[in-house]
Amino acid sequence: MSSASRLSTRVLLVCAAIGVGTGILGGAAGWLTLVVLATAPWAYGLVLGSHVLPGIIAQQVVRRAWVALLTHVLAALVASAMAPQWTFRFLGTAILFGGIQEAVAALTRYRVWAAARFFVSAVIIGVLVAAAVWFAADIGALAPWAQITYLVIGVLGPVVWTAVGLAIGSGLRGAGVARGLSRR
Template identity: 35%
Template sequence: MGKATTAYLLTCAAIGVATGLLIIPMTALSTLTYATFPPLGALTAGAWVIGFVIAMRLIEKPGAAVLTGLISGLVAAPFSASGPAIVVTNVMFAAFIELPFLVTLYRKWGRGLYYVGALSAFVLYALWTVTSANMTAFPWWVVVLYVVGLLASAAVATWLGLVIADRLRAAGVARLARRRAAAADPAPVAPVAEG
């Protein structure tokens, strides 16, 4: 990650707090609907990636999503039915957002990588919930709607996170927290001729 600046840490903290505050009511709604009609709860799933997408897009530095995930989990934990486990959940979702960038060694920042991370996270989450969390008790069409709802929510949240981050960047937000592309290598100095 290199040297973490104060601006980087504060930007991740601000996005993490906002994400944690978003996740608190979404967790409650998801928990309430899971037992009765899971596709409704699936529509809230994007709340678990939007802040991490914003952090990665806005800052474009290693660790931005994971740090934001940790902070959002700590904010949400006292108010979540799952308690401290939500910290682990948030960090896992954040890690999936960050994973495609890690694979490219943080050299590529294309929009498609955000979708790869978010959709990968929710494909695995769908497989886990359908097979391990008693989803088979519902009719097949409810399970299909649930999986489609999860993936649609992830795609929409990723798109929205990219739009928000791009608008924030255009407004000059987090300029100091962003990566320094070529600024780290100063231009070579020409030797002075003696004469």
């Protein structure tokens, strides 16, 4: 591995801090999943969408390759400590969401950090997850209004959480967390 592609200790520490913070939220979302699926499965996209945060915040702050995937995995490990029944789902989600976020960033060779790029990954994640959960949670058995609501929330949930993540990441950058971390 060339020295230009290595992640410094500072970058790793920032990713770890973001991973811990978002992992705590992910663990809480894991427990909330049980309640939402039992009472309002059409709203699950809002809960699942929160899992985009680690990569969005990390990429917005650090703006380097691999930080989304790394931060997602760290967040999944923290979330797994809080909600161990979801360990494999947390890790799978981390790899899927982090991989999509990295792939979209890689398409621009990690040079474009406009908000639109983040929202592209959010829509891709929303569509993929909405389709997968549709079958896994048997959304087709719900009333038509609930099916439509599920699809809208399932796709828009990650988009809304991406906006939250961008705001948090921008705040961290403004506070100086990213000083000396990103390459332009």
